[in-house]
Amino acid sequence: MTYQTLHSTEPATEAGSALAARAENLSVRFAGVPALDRLDLRLAPGKIHGLLGRNGSGKSTLAAVLAGFRRPDEGRVLLEGGDLGTAVEPYENAVVTSRVCLIRESGDLVDAALVKHVLGLAASLRPYWDGDVAGELLDRFEVPTNKKVQKLSRGKRSALGVVLGLASRAPLTLFDETYLGMDVPSRNLFYDALLADYAEVPRTIVLSTHLVSEVSTMLEEVVILDDGRLVTQSPVDALRGRGASIVGPAAVVDEFTGGFTVLAEEKIGGTKSTTVLGDLDPALVAQARAAGLEIGPVGLQDLFVHLTSSGQGGRR
Amino acid sequence: MFDDRSPIYLQIAEQIKNDIVTGALAEDEQVMSTNQYAAFYRINPATAAKGFAQLVDEGVLYKKRGIGMFVSPNARDLLRTGRRDSFFADVVDPMIREAKAIGVPLKDVVQHIRRQIVSADSAPAARHSARHRAPARDGAGSPDAIYGDA
Numbered sequence: 001m002t003y004q005t006l007h008s009t010e011p012a013t014e015a016g017s018a019l020a021a022r023a024e025n026l027s028v029r030f031a032g033v034p035a036l037d038r039l040d041l042r043l044a045p046g047k048i049h050g051l052l053g054r055n056g057s058g059k060s061t062l063a064a065v066l067a068g069f070r071r072p073d074e075g076r077v078l079l080e081g082g083d084l085g086t087a088v089e090p091y092e093n094a095v096v097t098s099r100v101c102l103i104r105e106s107g108d109l110v111d112a113a114l115v116k117h118v119l120g121l122a123a124s125l126r127p128y129w130d131g132d133v134a135g136e137l138l139d140r141f142e143v144p145t146n147k148k149v150q151k152l153s154r155g156k157r158s159a160l161g162v163v164l165g166l167a168s169r170a171p172l173t174l175f176d177e178t179y180l181g182m183d184v185p186s187r188n189l190f191y192d193a194l195l196a197d198y199a200e201v202p203r204t205i206v207l208s209t210h211l212v213s214e215v216s217t218m219l220e221e222v223v224i225l226d227d228g229r230l231v232t233q234s235p236v237d238a239l240r241g242r243g244a245s246i247v248g249p250a251a252v253v254d255e256f257t258g259g260f261t262v263l264a265e266e267k268i269g270g271t272k273s274t275t276v277l278g279d280l281d282p283a284l285v286a287q288a289r290a291a292g293l294e295i296g297p298v299g300l301q302d303l304f305v306h307l308t309s310s311g312q313g314g315r316r
Numbered sequence: 317m318f319d320d321r322s323p324i325y326l327q328i329a330e331q332i333k334n335d336i337v338t339g340a341l342a343e344d345e346q347v348m349s350t351n352q353y354a355a356f357y358r359i360n361p362a363t364a365a366k367g368f369a370q371l372v373d374e375g376v377l378y379k380k381r382g383i384g385m386f387v388s389p390n391a392r393d394l395l396r397t398g399r400r401d402s403f404f405a406d407v408v409d410p411m412i413r414e415a416k417a418i419g420v421p422l423k424d425v426v427q428h429i430r431r432q433i434v435s436a437d438s439a440p441a442a443r444h445s446a447r448h449r450a451p452a453r454d455g456a457g458s459p460d461a462i463y464g465d466a
Contacts, residue, residue, distance in 0.1 A: 047362070191358055192355065195354055195355055195361070199355065217318055217358060217359040218358060219360060220360045237325055237366070238323070241321060297321035298321070299319065300320035
């Protein structure tokens, strides 16, 4: 591990400053079936946001609307900040979309084009494109530039997506499950490159993923979607330690957990394990322990699973 | 490195405190910048900054403008005093409970501790390796490489 970024005191801001995004009463339907259902949320500028949810929760649809790839059926999304001036809708607005970069798992790449031509096109469309960053990342991911896109392996295609996403230095950059086909060392390269480049040019970044435990330390905020609805939006550190599991004799557990939001419960014989959401009062915890209850923290990954299981018992 | 069951910024603060208590980080020694720390441990720079800010608030670290953060001259004493206050409740009492539960006579525990006293007197504790120290002064990663020897 090397220390590549030493802008420790004054972060560079030569690129357009970060964009803020917000969704207002946003609904998108596919053939009448809601993919996003009256969603309200705000993405603060300059932070790394995690967009978490299970498959089909609406993550990709939200990312596509934010990037102006599709029009909302109801409500709207607005982007503001940087050199945009007032809040604007991204759909069919070339100025906005040049400043928003969405990298989807499919890559949205022209199969027959040479990699270097793909890069050339991005360089011409992206106002904050950094060719040096692109070159360095291509080397690190070992992506050949003289090959056609269709000749790249799945992993290299994804790596090319990462290069395009980072070198664009777009004030709003979204990676939607970009890691497809990338092995663990390549994904780690991606994460390291992302953090290094973000430290150099802070911007708004959205990582859409269900690999919660792999990315959770890199995030500052999380948006959790389930079934097209917002489950919670919170600083990620505030979610850590917000869940608790309470184990003990069923009646005692029930008495203790009465006032809390119960996320899951499980019973084996007379013993019950209940997972709750909420801040536990230390005095109450001490009292419960004295009464013979075991109280433990719930990890972020488990909390995510409980928050998005939709009563289906969706376990890991 | 970090678990996801408690806020990362608190875990960062705890680790740095540990390094100070064990002597791995010396007083007035420079610690990593938040960006170096974030890159090294693959965490969000804002989270690292929050952990460091907490330590500055607690008087464990201090800032030198434009240079970086350093271990406070009295940090080790401060932390050791704090931990000593809770040592018996946090460490010794649970040990006694465990010994009773599994049937280890307390006199055996006392005897074990006595033996430790004898060996500790003859061999001083080794200095732990530093994890959160700033890169060496002559290294390319040294802040001095950019800011010069101020």
